Amino acid sequence: MSDSPFDQIRVLLIQARNTADMERQEQGCFADRTKLRKEQFKSVNVVREPLRVEWLDAVDAVMIGGAGEYSAMDNPAWMPALLRMVRICREKRIPTFGSCWGHQVIARALGGTVIHDKKRAELGCGKVHLTEAGQDDILFSSFPSTFNANMGHHDRVIELPSGAIELAKNGQPNQAFRLPDAPMYGTQFHSELDADSERERLIAYRDYYRDDLPDEAEFQAVLDGLAETTEVDHLLRDFLDVFVLKRSETSTAKRSDEAAT
Numbered sequence: 001m002s003d004s005p006f007d008q009i010r011v012l013l014i015q016a017r018n019t020a021d022m023e024r025q026e027q028g029c030f031a032d033r034t035k036l037r038k039e040q041f042k043s044v045n046v047v048r049e050p051l052r053v054e055w056l057d058a059v060d061a062v063m064i065g066g067a068g069e070y071s072a073m074d075n076p077a078w079m080p081a082l083l084r085m086v087r088i089c090r091e092k093r094i095p096t097f098g099s100c101w102g103h104q105v106i107a108r109a110l111g112g113t114v115i116h117d118k119k120r121a122e123l124g125c126g127k128v129h130l131t132e133a134g135q136d137d138i139l140f141s142s143f144p145s146t147f148n149a150n151m152g153h154h155d156r157v158i159e160l161p162s163g164a165i166e167l168a169k170n171g172q173p174n175q176a177f178r179l180p181d182a183p184m185y186g187t188q189f190h191s192e193l194d195a196d197s198e199r200e201r202l203i204a205y206r207d208y209y210r211d212d213l214p215d216e217a218e219f220q221a222v223l224d225g226l227a228e229t230t231e232v233d234h235l236l237r238d239f240l241d242v243f244v245l246k247r248s249e250t251s252t253a254k255r256s257d258e259a260a261t
Contacts, residue, residue: 005245009036012059013043014051014082016067016101022204026065029192033236046078051085060244061095063236064102066190068205072104072114072155083109095183095243097236100153103186107177110161120172121209122151123202124222125229128175128189134167137178139185139238147231149175149189150198154209156188183243191235195226 013030017023023045031038042059044051056062064086070076086109089096098106104114128149134140157174160166168176168187176187193201202209206219214222 006036006240007040009040009061009240009244010059011036011041011240012055012062013041014062014064014085014102015043015045016047016065016070017045018047018069019204022068022201025197025200026192029194029197030063030065030236032194033192033233034240035237036240046082047076050078051081053085053088056085056088056092056094059094061097061240062089064096064098064105065192066099066152066201067101068152068201068208070101071116072101072108073116086110090179090182090184093182095239095247096185097191097239098184098186099191100151100188101155103177103188104153104155104157106184106186107157107161107164107174110164110179112157112161112164113159114155114157116155118154118210120156121154122172122188123209123214124151124225125149125195125198125227126151126170126189128168128170130168131166133165134176137165137167138242139178139235140167140176143231148227148229149187149191149232150193150195150226150229151189152198152202152205152209153188157186183247185239187235189232191232193229194233195228198226199223 015023015026027043086106108114125148127146129146130140130143156172160174160177164177164179166174166177175189178185
């Protein structure tokens with residue numbers, strides 16, 4: 001048995017996938033990036049299973065993935081429960097991380113503005129630049145000011161929730177943000193994908209990203225341009241380290257100090 005404190009972490013992974021292969025792929029990507037075992041995740045696909053608030057009592061963190069066929073602006077029957085879950089996570093200060101669609105869902109749930117903008121869809125590996133706040137942020141301070149990230153989205157956040165802090169941008173704002181009053185982060189780029197899994201995702205959802213489908217040469221150029229995103233590799237693991245493990249250690253130490261006095 002391992003003595004690593006990471007072995008005790010439990011994560012609720014919220015997904016919205018129509019196909020079993022992409023559902024499994026996404027689960028594997030989050031497990032790889034966090035370096036957790038798959039059984040440490042409770043994975044829930046909202047397309048076929050209702051969310052239950054009581055699940056939050058049994059997990060240490062929540063992660064919200066992508067959703068190739070769906071827009072964060074859609075209003076399927078399950079969307080109100082998802083938006084409510086995000087708001088509860090904020091109220092309870094449950095560490096929550098949204099990647100791509102998850103980033104947009106968090107923004108929408110908390111009062112930000114998300115638009116459907118296929119004309120400015122971003123595909124493949126691109127450059128992202130930290131803001132001043134990003135350079136001082138506990139998760140991003142070790143990043144270079146400009147880094148590579150994997151992208152695949154047709155929606156984007158144009159206005160953050162009140163009080164939220166922009167951490168990264170490129171030609172589009174709000175590539176990453178955090179809340180100042182709760183351990184909640186969102187990244188427009190895919191923090192869970194490496195070059196190989198980005199390739200799989202782009203091929204699987206090519207028809208959904210843009211109204212004017214890229215021709216074969218253009219799409220192949222996107223695939224050929226994929227690269228490793230070394231700085232992003234550890235982001236999800238660091239999130240758990242800082243906001244689950246270190247926060248737990250701090251709380252334990254504080255309780256011990258209070259008991260001693």
